[in-house]
Amino acid sequence: MNRGEGPPTPRYDGEGGTSRLTLAAVRLTPIRKKIPMSTQAPPLTAQAGKISGSYLTTQDGTQIYFKDWGPKDGKPIVFSHGWPLTADAWEDQMLFLSNHGYRTIAHDRRGHGRSSQPWDGHNMDTYADDLAQLTAALDLKKAVHVGHSTGGGEVTRYIGRYGTSRVAKAVLIGAVPPIMLKTGWHPNGLPLETFDGIRAGVLGDRSAFFKELSVAFYGFNRPGAKVSEGLRESFWMQGMMGGLKAEYDCVKAFSETDFRADLARFDVPTLLMHGDDDQIVPFEGAAKITATLVKGAKLKAYPGFGHGMCSVNKGVINSDLLAFIQE
Incomplete structure (x- = not known):
């Protein structure tokens, strides 16, 4: 190559459409360019507590996805979903309440949905810490916290660990407290x-297990039930979005956590909503007992309703939620 000439044009050899790029004459010169410090990613400690788009970065670097609907100056309603679902499970309630002027927020629990999938932290303490960091980052005050199933445990542990300085009311729907385990x-x-058995199903073939579980979850195995294949598909899809490790570990969290001390810290108006035909979290071992552990709690049992009543019976649930929030 003569001085001043550019690099040679690559030569393609071969025939019949099969080519070999010959680069023997090309001398690759490495580019040594120092990257300015300003373009490097900041440490996790600098990102913690910050929101970017629809994600919050927590203290341990986990990214929590959340939805924030309705007017930003509306009274905040914060939703915590059940296992193995996502914030999508709350869309019926979020749309309804946002249309009534409320700001509605729902997040995907760590390891679930669109949130990142850390190896550790799949326990009620960390779930509550994530929720606390989200409410602080959004600066939510006098919020109504609504938790379904495992999410009811999350709300309960959140109040147990952080008190009610940011909480106006609490609603536990088909919730796991005081404890699921005998x-x-x-x-x-x-x-x-x-x-x-649940753990075995998750490890063995969680796709098939979630499809089967959705039947009892929504009460579609009861005589005369109107089966919605759409709901079953939504349940399956949300479940499959989560990480296997997170969903496996969460079984221990929702079944073996003792919430009695947390429930004793409730000092805000609390509504307990539970279907008396709940096949996932039986009424007799859950809301009926929790009502005796939360001072002044209002217990509302729904005859014939199952665990997935927020979807199957959304009209009734939405109306009762709104009435309680407006009290």
């Missing part, structure tokens, strides 16, 4: 074998 003090709980 114990000496909780004879109406479910045996450990029940949860071992």
